[in-house]
Amino acid sequence: MATQKFITKVDLRSKESMLAYLKSHFRYNTMNSWNGSTSYAHNVKLNRFVPHELMNDAYELLSADSAQYHNEIEDVFTDFAFEHNYCYQIGFNGRSAGYLVLYRGERKRFEHKSICRSCGQRNFKKVHEAAPDDTPKGVIEREVFMNSGCWITATYLDQPAVFALSISDEEKTAFINEAKINAKGSTLGNHCGACGRDTRFNAELYETITYPGQSLGDQDFDDLTLYEIREEVKLVQSFDEAVQQCAEIFLNACQSCVVEEETYMIPQTRRVARCAYAA
Numbered sequence: 001m002a003t004q005k006f007i008t009k010v011d012l013r014s015k016e017s018m019l020a021y022l023k024s025h026f027r028y029n030t031m032n033s034w035n036g037s038t039s040y041a042h043n044v045k046l047n048r049f050v051p052h053e054l055m056n057d058a059y060e061l062l063s064a065d066s067a068q069y070h071n072e073i074e075d076v077f078t079d080f081a082f083e084h085n086y087c088y089q090i091g092f093n094g095r096s097a098g099y100l101v102l103y104r105g106e107r108k109r110f111e112h113k114s115i116c117r118s119c120g121q122r123n124f125k126k127v128h129e130a131a132p133d134d135t136p137k138g139v140i141e142r143e144v145f146m147n148s149g150c151w152i153t154a155t156y157l158d159q160p161a162v163f164a165l166s167i168s169d170e171e172k173t174a175f176i177n178e179a180k181i182n183a184k185g186s187t188l189g190n191h192c193g194a195c196g197r198d199t200r201f202n203a204e205l206y207e208t209i210t211y212p213g214q215s216l217g218d219q220d221f222d223d224l225t226l227y228e229i230r231e232e233v234k235l236v237q238s239f240d241e242a243v244q245q246c247a248e249i250f251l252n253a254c255q256s257c258v259v260e261e262e263t264y265m266i267p268q269t270r271r272v273a274r275c276a277y278a279a
């Protein structure tokens, strides 16, 4: 629908064509003007790409607190970061977020091994699913996890609850040894210490980091090989395409959404003293 305002055709066989594209690409601050770092960017203010006849709808849409297109644009950013292994990310910058900027970044793995579904609390230990309390394995697991499996096997065998079990010492020993291994990096059950609910689960957890202080594309291109120049061009072109996608999502929303006011109630809790005597 939108004309391809953010996309430039580049001859990837021609060094001159590629350098001209990179050197003339619009740039903007990655943080603020006094920080001095800049990167490839696009001016996405409304007057830059919204046709005159949609301008009123566009301003209306910008005034909405909640709109589906926010998520769709967020998806474009997420997909872009994923495709570039999080080394490159897109973000808004500028007063009133009038610019889309290409950022450096990375993705780091958390040391945490589990997270709570209810409150988001992360935990360095895994969740070990407990065997039922009324089975010999369950009884032994509880005994072993209680002190993180620090005791020697014989000490566990002497514990009254373990001693009372009607299975052989060999079987008990096997359960004890297994539990000692599990107790090292895990907690018994999925209880969350923060919110008290049983909603922790094992997960590989990552965080996405953006480096807004780092410049991009300000190196001396004459020092680069043709291959490196071409890789840089492909990266910036994929950025252009993502920005174009965002513009189209927004224009599509201008045509298909109506902004309405709605009143909504926020449930609140308060503590009230009820007194026995009459007021």
Ligand SMILES: [Zn+2]
Pocket: 116, 117, 118, 119, 120, 121, 192, 193, 194, 195, 196, 197
């Ligand atoms: Zn929790």
